[in-house]
Amino acid sequence: MNTYKRIGIVIGVVVVCALVKLEALALSDDTKRLRGLNGVGVVVEKIAPQVEREGLSQTQLRTDMEVKLRLAGIRVLSEQETSRMPSQPLLYLNVSIVKTQAGYVFAIRVALEEKVRTLRHFNMPVPAKTWEGTGALGINSSLSHIRNTAKVLLDEFIKAYLAVNPK
Secondary structure, eight states, X not given: OOHHHHHHHHHHHHHHHHHHHHXXXXXXXXXXXXXXXXXXXXXXOOOOHHHHHTTOOHHHHHHXXXXXXXXXXXXXXOHHHHHHSTTOXXXXXXXXXXXXXXXXXXXXXXXEEEEEOOSTTTTSOEEEEEEEOOOEEEEESOHHHHHHHHHHHHHHHHHHHHHHSOO
């Protein structure tokens, strides 16, 4: 084997090892906190009435979330199921939209909130954000664009969940 082939193989092995290491480092603490989560309740924050009249509803967004989660194999919990779980996991979607002359100004956030026990007050569970996506801010003339952006942010949660809870 000539020297150039050996160098190429060594470089290839180093690159593969580096990529594997980067993948392991890519699991943030937020993602690791999703390990063992057996499902989530879904909450979509209230949408402004004007925006609902113009075509983007809280019900649509909730349905989008539930369908995407189920298709990914993530159990969607009813209110009763959520309340019976010790951590009461709720996946929140907050879509804030204001209509302006330039279009719809929006901010979207996806976050998981669970009941946790602090070291100071172990017997008193308190709600805490245990995972949060990157979120999105923007301006667009299309409510369907905003709806699709919410779906993309939900994909971020699904990817993180599946990284630590493979099917």
